[in-house]
Amino acid sequence: MATSLITYATVVFPLHGGDVRAPSAVFEQIFEVFLLLGTAVGVVVVAYTMYHALKYRDDGSGTDPYADKVERPEMGELPTGGTGGRKVFYSFSISAIIVVSLIAWTYSQLLYIEQGPDPAQEEALEIDVEGYRFGWDFIYPNGHTANTLRVPQDRVVRLQVTSTDVFHNFGIPELRVKTDAVPGQYTSAWFTANETGTYAAKCYELCGSGHSLMTTDVVVMPQDEYEAWYNGTEGSAGSGDQPAANGTATESTSLGTPTAGDVATTGGAPA
Structure with missing residues (x-):
């Protein structure tokens, strides 16, 4: 039924190149997405690094400003506490979701380039x-x-x-x-x-x-x-x-x- 409707629409309202995305537009879109995502990741990573570098920097006083807030492990002692690896898990999961989604989206765009806009092939x-x-x-x-x-x-x-x-x-x-x-x-x-x-x-x-x-x-x-x-x-x-x-x-x-x-x-x- 859907195929018949598409075929009928193509005959009655023929599709031309102005109705479909050109390959150049698709490649430009892929480039822009990678550029924006790469820039966003770079900004977050640099900002996070600079924040912690400034917050936990040595102020030259020779004293530990967090001595009364945390318990430092002694030499040979395994550290305790922390978040149990939740930060690593969250960061890895989010990164994996972003990467897999980006790969799937890029593949779909390249598949469109490979196959062409099927309804428009009538014209x-x-x-x-x-x-x-x-x-x-x-x-x-x-x-x-x-x-x-x-x-x-x-x-x-x-x-x-x-x-x-x-x-x-x-x-x-x-x-x-x-x-x-x-x-x-x-x-x-x-x-x-x-x-x-x-x-x-x-x-x-x-x-x-x-x-x-x-x-x-x-x-x-x-x-x-x-x-x-x-x-x-x-x-x-x-x-x-x-x-x-x-x-x-x-x-x-x-x-x-x-x-x-x-x-x-x-x-x-x-x-």
Whole structure:
């Protein structure tokens, strides 16, 4: 019943990227929680230490100000009294609860990153990514292939990433998306961009002499502009996009391994 309601709601009120948390927002939240909790623990520990260091400091008088309040053990005598280890038990229990809760919460957030926002997948934009030495091909649902990744703002984008030659790793640092590009296999990743602009996609797997030049642009466009651009690519194999800023990527209509001429154009021979 619940699944049917979710499916119905998804069809009637389609979810877009603006309705889900972006991976970048999730990682920022994890960082903020760890930062605040670490700061709070540090303040408590330092304050507790300084309080006792000042309260029980030696005032230089040579006398014990607590001689009439406590019974000091003699040499070789086991100390008595105290709280029976209750302070240790309480402090250990509280610490364990905090640590276990933090681990469970962090795991749930990372699981969300791994699986993606399931209801929103009905409206996700599926793009195939193929890495080669030393560039990237982006294949859209209509068959259009480009070297520059263009995506709409506030829309879930799912990437299916592979490689045509050696191991690569596709990553967009500012959008917190990263996945391996393995020859003969597909790995998936997703993201949503809440702000328009141009971001950099890079290879994070040492793949040869042109590895450092294997970058391209990721252009996040307003949805109406993206739809106009996408409609203009209908039935076209090439994109008409300009090569990436570093000049390493060229327009390609072939999904195979680059030829010798391609390698020369992209800035280096295979390692």
